[in-house]
Amino acid sequence: MVVMIVLLAYNWRLLSDALGYGMAGRRKRQKKQSRTIQIILWMSAWLVAIEVLLQKCGGIFCKPSQSANLTPQIQQFVTGPGPGPVLPYVQAVSQLGSVVQTNWFSIAFLGLLAVSSVIIIRAVKVSWDESRENVMHVLGLPAEGISAVEDAIRILESQEATDPRTRIINCYQRMVRAAQHLGARVTSDQTARELETAIRKMLMLRGSALNELTELFEEARYSLHPITERDGERAHQRLLSIAEEMKLPVSV
Numbered sequence: 001m002v003v004m005i006v007l008l009a010y011n012w013r014l015l016s017d018a019l020g021y022g023m024a025g026r027r028k029r030q031k032k033q034s035r036t037i038q039i040i041l042w043m044s045a046w047l048v049a050i051e052v053l054l055q056k057c058g059g060i061f062c063k064p065s066q067s068a069n070l071t072p073q074i075q076q077f078v079t080g081p082g083p084g085p086v087l088p089y090v091q092a093v094s095q096l097g098s099v100v101q102t103n104w105f106s107i108a109f110l111g112l113l114a115v116s117s118v119i120i121i122r123a124v125k126v127s128w129d130e131s132r133e134n135v136m137h138v139l140g141l142p143a144e145g146i147s148a149v150e151d152a153i154r155i156l157e158s159q160e161a162t163d164p165r166t167r168i169i170n171c172y173q174r175m176v177r178a179a180q181h182l183g184a185r186v187t188s189d190q191t192a193r194e195l196e197t198a199i200r201k202m203l204m205l206r207g208s209a210l211n212e213l214t215e216l217f218e219e220a221r222y223s224l225h226p227i228t229e230r231d232g233e234r235a236h237q238r239l240l241s242i243a244e245e246m247k248l249p250v251s252v
Helices: 002-010 012-029 036-057 064-079 090-094 102-138 143-157 164-181 192-203 209-222 229-245
Strands: none
Touching (some): 002 012, 002 102, 012 102, 143 164, 143 192, 164 209, 164 229, 209 229
């Protein structure tokens, strides 16, 4: 359980994003229908689980005295009332529960519950944000996104900034600003991949051109080695591919 908590805490953003996007995709595929029955079944299942815990364990955590009294019953159930074949190591297996102290298990369970709750809460938020953006996209590609791609292409084609590193950074930042204007959450501590996600949602892109443009932006923004005109031309070609995917004229 401790290993599971560590893994969940380490990958909490990845797991919550995956769950959120999955819920949003399933909600998008489902037909509009009443969720009253699903809510009733979900609440009923939890009520039954809580009632079983209260009846069998006397609370959320089983009391040691009650769990110890179950050992003879388990052994009797396994071995049977009369003579017959007896499973080996029944006594050792029945006493495995005493290896872990109840207090330790309770603390680990609460930790697992806390981490899981954070992941689920963020997944629900991601799901609603994704659903809201899908509704916005149904209305059509935003004009701000079209303008951003056109401006980015012009920046790369412009001779005002002769340094290809500067042109690549400026064209990508233009697209980031457009995503921010359209409601995307853009902060200074976000990685280039998170910025790519915001741009991809804004432009409704599915191809790999934006990913390759992001790699060029990362190289231009964070590396120390020279950025050549060949890199600038590669960025220009990726932007043209993005414009083509968006059904924009490639001669902008």
